[in-house]
Amino acid sequence: MGCIGIIHLFFIRARTAFACSKPVIIHRLALFATSAMRLGIQANTYKRMIKTTILCIALAACTVSWANINSTKPIIPALKSEQADSTNTKNNKQNGKSKLNKEQNIGEIVVTGVRQQASINSVSNKIDESLIDRSMGKSLASILEHVSGVSSIQTGTTVAKPVINGMYGNRILIVNNGARQTGQQWGVDHAPEIDQNSSGSIEVIKGAESVRYGSEALGGIIVMNQKALPYGQTALSGHLRTLYGNNGKRYSVVAQAEGTMPFSKNLAWRLQGTYANSGDQSTAKYVLNNTGYREHDFSASLGYKLNALKLEGYYSMYNLKLGVLNSAQLGSEDLLKERIALGQPAEVYPYSRHINYPFQQIVHHTAIGKVYFDAGKYGNFFWQTAFQADDRQENRIRRMNLSYIPAVSMYLTSFQNQLKWNLAYNKWNTEAGATYLHIRNRNQTGTGVVPLIPNYTEYDLGIYAIQKYRNGNWTAETGIRFDNQETRASGYDYTGKLYGGHHVFSNFSYNLGTSYRFNEQLKLTSNLGLAWRAPHVHELYSNGNELGSGMFVMGDSTMHSEQSTKWVTSLSYRSAFAEVRVDAYLQWINGYIYDEPLKGRYVTVISGSYPLFQYKQTDAFFRGIDLDVRLKPMLHLEYHLLSGLIWANEKQTGNYLPYIPSARFDHDITWEDIRVGKGNAWLQLKHRLVLKQTRFNPANDLIDFTPPTYNLFGLEAGIDWPLGERNKLRMLLSADNLFNKEYKEYTNRSRYYAHDMGRDIRFSIGWFF
Template identity: 30%
Template sequence: MVRLLFLVFFIGLFGVRSADAQTATDCDCFVKGVVKDRETNLPIAGALLSIKNTAKVAVTDAEGHYRIERLCQGNYVLECKIIGYKTARSTISLQHSAEENVNLNEDEVHLQDVEIVARRLSSLTQPAASLQNQALEQTRGQTLAGALQKIAGVTMLQTGASIAKPVIHGLHSNRILIINNGIRQEGQQWGSEHAPEIDPFIAKRLTVVKGAAGVRYGSDAIGGVILVEPAELPYKAVSVGGEINTVGFTNGRTGVLSGTLEGGINKWKGFGWRVQGTLKNGGNIQTPDYFLANTGVREQNFSVSGGYRSTKLGAEVFYSQFHTNLGIFSGSHIGSTSDLLNVIKNGEPFIKADFTRTIERPNQLVDHDLLKLKVYHQFSGNRVSLTFGRQYNQRAEYDLHGPQAAIKPALLFRITTLTGDMVLEHKPLKEITGQIGLSGLHQYNFTDGRPLIPDFEQSNAGAFVIERLVRQKWEWEAGLRYDLRWLHVYRFTGQTLDQRNHQFNSWSGTVGSVFNANARLVFRTNFGTGWRPPSVNELYSKGVHHGAAAYEEGEATLQPETAYNLQGNVEYTSERFRAEIGLFHNSIRNFIYLKPQPEPILTIRGAFPYFKYVQANATFSGADITTEWNMAPRWEHTGKISYLRAYDQAANDYLVAIPANRLENGFRYQISDAGPLHDSFVSIGHLWVAEQKRVPPNSDFMPPPAAYHLWSLQVGGDILLTEKQKITWDITAQNLFNAAYRDYLNRFRYYSLEQGRNVSVRLKWSF
């Protein structure tokens, strides 16, 4: 079966080469020209030119020149755009070649500010992938980590059925930065069950930047960056619009309702506003054989934003509140060591539950407030922006046992974070464009309840520079950054206050290139370094972590991690076929991880698996492959392969808790393109996840689970109501055949199976 799936994938990867080669010999036309500013008559570097309805693109060099090759004879629409100028379009007729010069008029910034962060300030030479439009719509109602699994190389670390956080090339938690609407998301992300406190409905696009990105984003970004990007505010809207999303899931009988309302202000040109909110309610999740007790979820989220934008000035304010109540599977809390070992041996909970929406102990109550203020000013070809953020995160964890467990949280974390960034994007210096920036962070955390982690105060300061050079088919990029971090820890030993101070500092660097061999083939290479100081839980945690159903112990002598990341990426695009192959090697000195201990530990709160934080020199190597093939009219095949190998060099053995290799295949048939059922389709997908055999012997409480196959079926489309209104719908069946399986990256795989079949219905009314 697996061999057949690989065969299907590689037929898609290589089977269209001969047809593409034949087309290429018949289509040797090209268009070239120069892009200039209409007022100053100066060349514009970095403008993007594209041939509409094709994959042909080009970027202007330092003198404003561009060239798009391998076009067939015919009529085309040439589009030219760049931030700060109005988009220009012109019709060209090709017999052999044409010269089309473009003069651009200066305009307001067209992309919403966070998109500028994602596209202009992140590395252009690092591989990145985005979820947007229909691909993003089909994930509505899922967690952020669940949605991002559609991107090759991204998996998720789970704690039961309702808590998940994203994993990029085997790295997660404090090694992955999440930029939420331009603000570095800061909460209690150090825990494996501390999922990102973000409502995915605020995003118009989710982007994953793979590899060390510490130069632009600072320490901790040694595994990658996730950009949660809202749509731009409707600054020019003359009427109120929005959308209403409803999602229903059969498994857990979960319902989701989310709405957005937005518009401009007619009397005040350049102002825009948006209000958004989400409600979610679900009950016990069901495996193929039984319900999982106390796995319900409640969410109430909202956000409001407003802004002003003109040619030279702009400002935006954004506020969001995230609130959730998460049940923790009660079958993971066991009274004795022998009972724990029996549950792990049998793989089933002692007590089988029925369906209920009631959330009892153990559970988590999480609140997260985020306030953002951003202003920018453009002058003499430069742009300076200031961004300030304040976040407050409160997490209350309630135990299953104890005389006051129902009224008083066993653990209460309250963390406040203040961030500030200043970025100058300077005008071109001959052939060089770039950015210079300063960033700062101040954070303080108070902990009540039993001593798992101590109170702490943390401050960060950093400065960076990133410069870019474009010459003909080559793009070069280099950057350098310096960071300082101060960590002050306050903990009690009996009645005595024990204060510990730590100071960390390091450089980060990046250098990369892009070679546009022709209109179809692009090569990217990037070498980056990053670092991450140990977090307070890795240094000082000691006790039962009920959310993770584990006893965790830190080590105060841990040293900062240092990463050296090398990546290569090849992209090939033709009229019918697209392929992207990425290779990576990440060497991390002093890699910190939770190592399972030989035996569980018995505490006054029950028996739990026992983990300690240790360090090793580790390497993470692998490949991501993505293909898209228009096999025939209305038929499309997509394929993804993710291969990862993680190694402990000191122990001369593999690492634990590393994602298994996986293969995906999907077939889609376009039923109709127009009419009442506009853009309707049906698709079938298959996911194969291998058994993780690369683990040290006797390194976990349970061997890695067997490989598994999951099938999905989806049908959907649009119903056009009026020119401005439509209903988007889809029905999806995940785990179509109700397979019984366990995932290696689920911390609760010791106690139960994964959830069974789950049918979802999505409806979106856009108006």
């Protein structure tokens, strides 16, 4: 994603016997993001002992490794910038320690820079690859809950969408391998169409980063980064991981391999695939019928790097078949009221792996092309183009043996382009860019059902500029962006009447951020952003029932765009024994759009009766505090606390907004670096406390109360066992809801009909080579 800065001095001296005539000094070297910089060191007739000193300036993260005929093992696992906030520091230790013989010839040194997507003046957190690997079998939203202030809004046990500081849906922008994710994620029962196993790291940006990313970044951004392609790597590397989970009797396999072409080290590639299979999942006391899934994903990357030019291509396919909970599909209004009063399915059938009607079938294709060019004193240029195709079909139980015909069949295509220029000079850094996005969504004919949303076409054009300044321990930046969005929608309602319209939304976004490092331990970051978001077609024109959530949703075509002002400030302290970070935020949103349940009102259609939800708009005020604490009271022992508190209400009436996460506290105690033979083991005990949501308006919900406070306990035990010099075997046993607690989560849209997931014990084995 372009140049991340200038390395004013890069000095390497190696404390080992490697062949070189003198230390290597690189002055004012521009480093491309996610690129590898290779320093060839030729063998001499003698060996020299010198110390290792590596100084990386303006580099968010870097890995230093050597390669020769027999070894590509890293010298150190990673060097992370003080600005890069890792959510799991111990994961780097669990990747294994590398030992260096004093007499070893190094063929070459490879320095790989991984760009941190967030500005150092924004408030962000990073999840590394080790935590992603250890979270195999969990959803993307569940993995993101390792970040303070991030939770999820769910539909049953299989669909989860991330929530950042109370914001979700179209206010959270997902960037996958540099491209904005465009799919059918507007629905509450539509999870992001992404395989998180293909990501090397995930970054969560809490501020309103609309200047760099566009209007949909009003609530926050989730940046899913691919690892840098292994340019210059001489040996094949990758991993093969397998998992079995008892809840749903599910199993999954993830495989990845990467390397370079035998005829050119400048031509690098990566292949990755995922397969997952699950039957009915269960609560603590009963089976959730028809909640199985089948998932198979694939991705491939190819890149060429030569001097100042780098070309990369990427393709991925996401394919998911997902059963829909039977108890959310009801036949009459009386039965619906009875089921809500009961709070769980009236009838439960034995476990099955078979996926019956109703179900969802989603196929999402992504193709991305990137060009990086370092023009020296003229800056760095980056161009990216991306095409995405999303095919969503939803089959319901229909009369006359017509269930095989999808009741919902939508096909969305999008085409986007991004051009960016970046120049670093003296204490300044200038970035400017332009983006274009075209989306076309069509409802397929022949369903026999009126579509939930009309056909629509959307055009987005944006231009922006960002100026940064750095002077010692103080940095500052400001940015401005202009976006214009045009939407044309057209469809027919139940009466055969044509509806839709032409909407044009345009506005400016502004950003002002600063950070100051008082000393090596204490740092303050503050960011003020003014952003906006146009209403989605779903919010304007919805008129139908959502299959997964069991809700009938109605839009409002008169709504205007949301206008947001968010101020977020972060204070962090780091020492050898403690890491403490406090994030506080205030966010005012004029015209906040949300779907409100209309109590006592139901809509009956051919497939049954559903509670009515109406999209509406109000001025809202969000504020909250996120806490992240790590304490290391003794060697190999670490305590970690994550907490998020949020308040959200209408500004005029003071009424609480629905579906805002309640206060939660996540604790874990980890005993790490346990030597077991040749292996390195760890043990972790986990606890989650979620309080009853008392900031709740009973008039705006289907029931008059919220779920009670609940406590969940978990366990994780793992070991990394070396297999030779480059190979490693990882075995992991983990358990969530260890004591099989029956509970309900307030932000789960299926809590009216069912409880949340019961005990889940997972065992995984991974081979890393």
